[in-house]
Amino acid sequence: MRLSVRLYRLLLKCYPATFRERYEVALERQFKDEYADVTGRRELGGLWIRTLVDFARSMPSQVAHEIGQDSRHALRTWRRSPLQALSILAVLAIAVGANTGVYSILDALLLRSLPFAEPHRLASLDLASVPLNDVRTFDEWRQQSPYLADGAVYMSLEGNLDTGQQSGRGRLTETSRTFFPMLGVRPIIGRGFEADDETAGRAPVAIIGHGFWLQQFGGDTRALGSSVRINGVPLTIIGVAPPGFDYPLKTQIWSPTVWDFVRIPKTEVTFRTVIGRLRPELSWGQAREAFEVEMQSRQSPGRPAMGAPPRLTPLRESLAGPLRQASFVLMAGTVLLLFLACANIANVLLARTLSRATELKIRHALGASRARLIQQVLTETVLMAAIAGTIGLLVAWWSTRLAALVQPPSLTSQAYEVLDWRVLGFSAALTLITGVIFGVGPAVYAVRGCFAVSSRTATPSTGQGRASGLLVAAQMTITIVLLTGSLALGRTFVGLLQVNPGFDVRPLVSLHVSFAGAGYEGGRAREYYLEAIQRMRQVPGVVAASATQFLPLASGAHMASRFTIDSTGPETLATFVPIAPEYFRTLGTRVLAGREFTPSDLSSGESIVIINEELARVFGHPASAVGRRLVDARSARTIVGVVQGMRDSGPTYAPEPQAFVPSRSPASLIFVARVNGTTGAARDYLAPIRAAVAAVDPKVPVFDVKTMGERLDETLARPKVYATSVIFFGGLALLMAIVGLHGVVAHAVARRTREMAIRLALGTTPSRLRSRMLGRALGWVLLGAIPGSIVTLVSGGYLRNLIRGADASLVATCAVVSAGTLALAALASWWGTHRVRQLEIMSILRLETGD
Amino acid sequence: MSRKEREAPVDLLPLAPAVFHILLSLGEGERHGYALKREIAKRTDGALRLGPGVLYGSIAKMLDQGLIEESEDRPDPHLDDERRRYYRLTPFGRKVAQAETARLRELVKLAAVQFGSREPA
Numbered sequence: 017m018r019l020s021v022r023l024y025r026l027l028l029k030c031y032p033a034t035f036r037e038r039y040e041v042a043l044e045r046q047f048k049d050e051y052a053d054v055t056g057r058r059e060l061g062g063l064w065i066r067t068l069v070d071f072a073r074s075m076p077s078q079v080a081h082e083i084g085q086d087s088r089h090a091l092r093t094w095r096r097s098p099l100q101a102l103s104i105l106a107v108l109a110i111a112v113g114a115n116t117g118v119y120s121i122l123d124a125l126l127l128r129s130l131p132f133a134e135p136h137r138l139a140s141l142d143l144a145s146v147p148l149n150d151v152r153t154f155d156e157w158r159q160q161s162p163y164l165a166d167g168a169v170y171m172s173l174e175g176n177l178d179t180g181q182q183s184g185r186g187r188l189t190e191t192s193r194t195f196f197p198m199l200g201v202r203p204i205i206g207r208g209f210e211a212d213d214e215t216a217g218r219a220p221v222a223i224i225g226h227g228f229w230l231q232q233f234g235g236d237t238r239a240l241g242s243s244v245r246i247n248g249v250p251l252t253i254i255g256v257a258p259p260g261f262d263y264p265l266k267t268q269i270w271s272p273t274v275w276d277f278v279r280i281p282k283t284e285v286t287f288r289t290v291i292g293r294l295r296p297e298l299s300w301g302q303a304r305e306a307f308e309v310e311m312q313s314r315q316s317p318g319r320p321a322m323g324a325p326p327r328l329t330p331l332r333e334s335l336a337g338p339l340r341q342a343s344f345v346l347m348a349g350t351v352l353l354l355f356l357a358c359a360n361i362a363n364v365l366l367a368r369t370l371s372r373a374t375e376l377k378i379r380h381a382l383g384a385s386r387a388r389l390i391q392q393v394l395t396e397t398v399l400m401a402a403i404a405g406t407i408g409l410l411v412a413w414w415s416t417r418l419a420a421l422v423q424p425p426s427l428t429s430q431a432y433e434v435l436d437w438r439v440l441g442f443s444a445a446l447t448l449i450t451g452v453i454f455g456v457g458p459a460v461y462a463v464r465g466c467f468a469v470s471s472r473t474a475t476p477s478t479g480q481g482r483a484s485g486l487l488v489a490a491q492m493t494i495t496i497v498l499l500t501g502s503l504a505l506g507r508t509f510v511g512l513l514q515v516n517p518g519f520d521v522r523p524l525v526s527l528h529v530s531f532a533g534a535g536y537e538g539g540r541a542r543e544y545y546l547e548a549i550q551r552m553r554q555v556p557g558v559v560a561a562s563a564t565q566f567l568p569l570a571s572g573a574h575m576a577s578r579f580t581i582d583s584t585g586p587e588t589l590a591t592f593v594p595i596a597p598e599y600f601r602t603l604g605t606r607v608l609a610g611r612e613f614t615p616s617d618l619s620s621g622e623s624i625v626i627i628n629e630e631l632a633r634v635f636g637h638p639a640s641a642v643g644r645r646l647v648d649a650r651s652a653r654t655i656v657g658v659v660q661g662m663r664d665s666g667p668t669y670a671p672e673p674q675a676f677v678p679s680r681s682p683a684s685l686i687f688v689a690r691v692n693g694t695t696g697a698a699r700d701y702l703a704p705i706r707a708a709v710a711a712v713d714p715k716v717p718v719f720d721v722k723t724m725g726e727r728l729d730e731t732l733a734r735p736k737v738y739a740t741s742v743i744f745f746g747g748l749a750l751l752m753a754i755v756g757l758h759g760v761v762a763h764a765v766a767r768r769t770r771e772m773a774i775r776l777a778l779g780t781t782p783s784r785l786r787s788r789m790l791g792r793a794l795g796w797v798l799l800g801a802i803p804g805s806i807v808t809l810v811s812g813g814y815l816r817n818l819i820r821g822a823d824a825s826l827v828a829t830c831a832v833v834s835a836g837t838l839a840l841a842a843l844a845s846w847w848g849t850h851r852v853r854q855l856e857i858m859s860i861l862r863l864e865t866g867d
Numbered sequence: 868m869s870r871k872e873r874e875a876p877v878d879l880l881p882l883a884p885a886v887f888h889i890l891l892s893l894g895e896g897e898r899h900g901y902a903l904k905r906e907i908a909k910r911t912d913g914a915l916r917l918g919p920g921v922l923y924g925s926i927a928k929m930l931d932q933g934l935i936e937e938s939e940d941r942p943d944p945h946l947d948d949e950r951r952r953y954y955r956l957t958p959f960g961r962k963v964a965q966a967e968t969a970r971l972r973e974l975v976k977l978a979a980v981q982f983g984s985r986e987p988a
Contacts, residue, residue, distance in 0.1 A: 031920075039923040042900050042952060046919040049901050070918020078924055 020051060020060070024067065030075055032082040033388040086395035093396070100368075101400075104361050107752060108404030111357040112450060113411025114350040114745070116434065116443040120416050122343050123438050124430045125336035131261045131429045132331075133200020134293075139164075139303070140334040141290040142326035148288055151214055151275045154192065158292070163306035163328075167292035168195040169274050172265050173282055176532050176717055178245040179232050185719055186228075188246050189267040190274040196223070198293055199263070206240045206255030209272040213254075216276045222251035226259040227428075228268040244269065247281045248533020260429050264289070281532050281683065291331060304328050335430070339423050341817035342738065348814070349498060353745050354446075356494040358454040359487045360756040361397075365458040366484060367763040369393065390459045397455030398448060405447030409434060412443070415741075422737045457483060484760045485796040488753075492800025492837065493807065495746075495753040500808045500826065500833045501815055502739075502746025507829065508822040509739035512732060518662035518671060519568060520604030523559075523693045524724035525701050526567055527709060530684040534715045541682050542618060544712060545596060551708040552689045557701060560690040562603075563596040565679060567686040568664045569727040570720070577648040579675065581635040581655075588634045590627075591664070591672060594679035600626075600659050602690045608632075610642040610657030617678045624678070625653035630661045631673035646675060653677065666731035668820040688724075698723040738818040750837065754844045761793050761848030773855055786849040793845035794838070801834050876959070876966040879932060885917055885925045890934065890956065890964040897938045899951040900926065926954065934960035 024047045028040055047067065054060050094101035132138060147153045148169065158167035170191040177186030193209040202208065203223055213221050222244065224232075233239035243250040251271050262268075273279045274288065294303045307328040333340065369376070376389060384392075416432035425431055433439065461483070529548075531541055545563050552561035566574055578587040597613045600606075608629055617624060625646050632638040638658040645652045653675075661671030679685070687709055691701045702721050710718045765772070772785055808830050815822040882890070888907045892898055898906065900922055908916045917925070929935045938953040956964070 035924075035927060038927065043919040043923055045951070046901050046904065046922070066916065066918055070920045074918070074920030074924040078920075078927075 020064070021048065027067075027071055030071075032079050033385060033391045034082055035078045037385055037388065082391070083395055086392045087399050089392065090396035090399055097368075100364065104364065104400060105404050105407065107357045107748070108361065108401060108450065109407035110411055110748065111350070111354040111408075112401070112405050112443065112446055113408030114415060114741075115347070115354055115446055116408055116412035116439060117415030117419070118343055118347045118350050119442050120412060120434050120436065120439040121339070121419050121432050122347060123436065123442075124425060124432045125340060125343065126332060127438065128430065128436075130332060130335075131201070131258070131263065131427070135332060136330070137294045137296070138199070138331035139292050139294060140329045140331050141167075141292055141307075146290045148290070151192070154275075158194070161292070162310070163295060163298055163303040164292040165295045166194055166198040167290060168192050168198040169288050169290050170195055170264065171274050171286050171288045172267060173286045175247040175280070175282075176245075176530055176534075177268070178248075178533075180244075182232070183717070185717065186246065186268045187265060188269045188271065188280070189264060190280065191270050191272055192274050193272045195270065195272075196257075198291070201258060201261055203255030204258045205237055206253070208255060213272040214275060216279070220249065220251045220271050220273050220276075220279055221254045222269050222271045223255040223257055224253055224270075225257050225262055225268045227262070229256045245533065246271075247530075248535075249280050262428050265426055266428060300330070335426055341814075345814050345817050346738070346741070349501065349742060349745050352494045352498055353749060354450065356491055356498075356749050356752055358450055359491045359494075360752045361400075362454040362457045363484055363487045363491075363756050363760055365393075365397065365454065366461055366487075367759055369458040369461055386463045389463050393459040394452065394455045397458070398451030401447045401451030401454075405443055405450075408447075409440075409443060412439075418737060422733050457487075484764070485792075485799075488757055488760055488793070488796045489800030491753045491756055492797050492841070493804035495749040496801055496804030496830070496833055496837060497808050497811075498742070498749040499746040499837065500805075500830045501812070502743040503833055504812065504815055504826055504829045505735075505739040505742050505819055505822050508819050509732075509735050512667040512735060512819070515663065515667035517568065517667055517728075518605055518660050519724075520690070521724045521728050523691050523698055524603065524688055525691060525698050525705050525722075526570060526686055526688045526724060526727070527706060527721040528570075528684065528686050528719050529709065529716050530719075531716060532683065534713070536716070541685075542680055544716070545679075545682065545685055545687075546615070546618075548687060548709045548712045549596060551712060552687065552705055555689070555701065555704045555708050557692045558689050558705070559692050560598055560602040561687065562599040562601075563679065563682075563685045563687045564599055565594045565682055565685060566591070566664070567688060568603075568662050569666060569724065569731055570686055570722075574664075577650075577675075579631070579646050579648050581641070581644050581646060583645075583647045583652075585635065588631065588673055590631050590675050593674055593676045594682060595676050596679055596685075599676070599688075602688055603662075604690070605662060606660040608658045608660060609639040610655070612657055612659070613676075613678050618680060623651060623653040624656045626657040626659060626676040627655055628659050628661045628671065628674045628676075630671050631675060632658045634673065666728070668735065686720075698725060735819040742818070750840070753837070754840055757793065757797070757841055758844040758848045761789060761845045762851065764789065764793075765849055765851050769855065772852060776855060782853045782855070786846065786852050789849045789852070790842065790845050793848075794842060797838060797841040797845075801838065805830050805834055876963040879934075879963050880967055880970055882963070882967045883925070884915060885921060886929060886934070887964070887967055888915060889925060889929065890960060890967075893935060893954060893956040893960070894964065897940065897953045897955045899953050901951075903954075929960070933957055934963055 021044070024044065028036060028043060031040075050063055054063055129135065130138075146167070146169075147157050154167075154169060158164060161167065168191060170189050172187060172189040174185055175188050177184055177188075191209070193211060193214045196202065196208045204226070206223070208223070209221070212218065224239070224244070229235060229239055232244075233242075239253055239256065241252065241254075243252050245251070246269060251269065257270070271280070294300070298306070307326075311326055380389065413434045416434055420432055531544070536544055549561045549563060552558055574591040574593070576589055576591045579590055580587055595613065597615050597617065600612045610626070612626060613624075627641060627646060629638050632641040635641055635644075641655050641658055644655050646655055647653075659676075662674070663669055663671055664674075687705075689701065689705050691698055702723065706718055706721045710716075775785060776782065809826060812826040812830075815826075885907075888910070889903055891910075892903050892906045900919075904917050904919075904922055926935070930937070934957060935954045936957050938955045940953070
């Protein structure tokens, strides 16, 4: 008997408060009555089944009924102060939305399944760790690997794509034959690569992407056996990849030619990438150990290791790249913002709840229990959070669109989605937790307020003041962390805009051409580009034109070599850039010593080189480098000039040592033209300059036509978005903290009116009272500011994941932010106490004593 | 007078079976919850057995709608437990029950014309 009744009592706890209060006894009574009629085990089972069915039928409708009642009550309350309700909703929507947005990026990058079999066992390996001489050594290595079950190599490039009906640019990935089987991916039609396909000299075959198949062949199976041309080389289609598979880098065509470098002509610098699948019996830890042992055994004792030691990285991690760290930092920021919003709203609601004490007392007197009052307050806060969460989905959607612009995901299957069950689940859970977090404080105080000895002359408990004060302190901690971070990022970003990149940005226009498959070998390419430069110069308004193989801000990859001067001294690694005559004049880069290349240097065949000041400095004073010989493993060249250093990868990267040589037979080129700034913006020249280059030979595709300003904007887009979003968080945090502090102080004044009236009656001046209140408020502010500063200084290094070098000025920024916040807090508090001046002592005291 | 009482009886039709049976039982006099449950089960040959949740859920709703009210009168304490709550029909509740009866009567008439009034074999 006892057990059944006890269980039933537990079940009753699930009914909402009002219903429980009214009928708990009756329900239990009826259960006991029915229980008394039970004679055997069978009947007891029947009773419980009936009881559970009854519970399932009645409980949800009661909950819905009471939530409906409480929600209508909440809406009536909000209608009385719509501005407050709207501002709470806005703050919450931004905070929940920003969290959901950043989470959806993390979800896409780190949680969502990749289009491979068992993606968690796939690894990305450093090049240095794998023998990549030829197919035989690679096959031996992967078959004997103590930690890999299988491995594959690929090399991805953009090329000129010609399907017969259409030509343009497309992405090709050259792979080893093991690529598809290792990833666990099978073509949906046709066959995969076989050992024969890899043999050098055989007619190349290709597997095409599903999207490409639909687009170019309308999903027709007759695509198998037909061919596509890439960089002029025909590839026979033998298979179609499954939908959603576009690894790596949204590839459209895969060919098993990675070991046959010359088969498909390349115009850009490409890298091989090695991926592998861990042996099934090994954990990641064991595999890493085996990998490190292999690395140590391979390292040659004479030559010290360069750079970071090779690593075995989960493929998912390397796919996410730098965005992974950045997203974690942003997530930390948005979570802090959400906490801040919760603390702030809790404080506002706390103040409101206390001012509603009379209403709550009346409700209590009318029979509402503790549970009923808590339920009512929590329904209100969760309802508020739910509305904000729904609006927040829009904020989240908008932030993922922004993220996709700044840092597009590298695979289609990693697209940032808000309408994904995990993201929606996260948002719903966050909303519910948020509603409960900022509701619990007010709910508890609502109840305590009602159940305390009710007397209008009673002094409010110090506990309530302490709770408000602690919330203020917590807000200050978060505000200082967010604000310092945002100011540090802002300063760094403004600094980036002011950096001199070593070339002029505004008057430059640039465009790519690729000779692949267009029949330009050897000297013919030089004729082409000299002709193109000539035609560019003839465009009215163009003052200089030149070309290079690697333009700053436009090239992802470089060639590099180790140099010495006159074969003496230490070797220095420098990038190697073939350029056309007048390159530096066109870019506006200063020639510090010597001269730049002239057209006669192209035909003379003399081995000459221009170096930049970073390389020259390694060997002494820049001017003294001219006339000496720059030597690497393959050649020795006479230095004819030294130029100013250029920030090739954007303002966040310092200039690197560079060597420039005359471009005599390029496979691809980037043309650059300098326009007269007074006759119009560089953008106006894009079309005529493109037309001038395209007119030289329509068979040579011209693409990526952009002004240098646009390239710089692209480089700075990510820092800009990070800086802007974090500054937005910081600003919002400060605003919330100040408004919250003002509210708390004003509320404290309202609460202590009677006490202050007595003090004034006893002779204190209003200013002294205000100072006391100010001192107390600032005490709480300081209590929060100190841990805030410590957290900022300790964790500031993580800002580097958003913008390089962002943590450099952290200490000074933190000091400025703390001082500024303190001053603003003092102002807000002082303003919050202004009612003290208007206190009318006698009327208050008369009211309190009931005269 | 509650908000609901101002409504016309027909606004509440049709009634849920449980509600109509409760009205029917209270038509004979005051009852407490468990008595209602037993009487309804008996009247329907066990076809409608109201569990405590559904029973008191219906009662709460009917109180809210003004169909029934709690009774202050208690029978002889020797005969019953005074902690039990007793319910009785309100005049409004009686009107609603009558309206439902009329509605059902019309329905039965209509059905008889359509299908005949003989019991199935």
